[in-house]
Amino acid sequence: MSRLFAGTPFDIPPTCDRCDRPIESCDCPPEVAKPTWLPPSKQRAKIRTDQRKHRRVVTVIWGLSPDETNLPELLSVLKGHCGAGGCISNDAIELQGDHKQRVTDKLKKMEYRVG
Numbered sequence: 281m282s283r284l285f286a287g288t289p290f291d292i293p294p295t296c297d298r299c300d301r302p303i304e305s306c307d308c309p310p311e312v313a314k315p316t317w318l319p320p321s322k323q324r325a326k327i328r329t330d331q332r333k334h335r336r337v338v339t340v341i342w343g344l345s346p347d348e349t350n351l352p353e354l355l356s357v358l359k360g361h362c363g364a365g366g367c368i369s370n371d372a373i374e375l376q377g378d379h380k381q382r383v384t385d386k387l388k389k390m391e392y393r394v395g
Contacts, residue, residue, distance in 0.1 A: 318348035320391045327387075327394060329378050339379045341387075342372035361386050 285291045296306040326343035341358070344351065355373050359366050362382050366375040375383065387394050 315347075315350075317350050318345070320387075321393070323349060324393045324395055325387050327380055327383055329380050336376070337378045339375040339377065339383055340372050341375075341383060344371075344373075346371045357390075358383060358386060 293302045293304075295302055296308055298308050299306055323344055325341055328340050328342075330338045330340055332338055339362075341354075344354075351368050351371070351373060355366055355368055358373065358375060358379075362375055362377070362379040364376045364379060366373060368374070384394050
């Protein structure tokens, strides 16, 4: 790497932004780039209700790509909105209980396409 004033008294070696040590002796781990999520208006969510054993009903939100959507954050928002428990299973969000209408309204308000 050539620097503008290399070999002169004005040469200032580059330093790390996090530890302020010269880059050659820096031990900081490489920065991980934050993922860029696809905007909700470009995604289509599908919603259905399933009946599990002992007549328990589960609302399933599927069809969203786990690589382009922050599923854990969306799960948290929907759990809080519906007042129910839930999890992420096989790239689908599962909420305990029949919340199909509430989830549909919330996702439309968040600008997801529902269908």
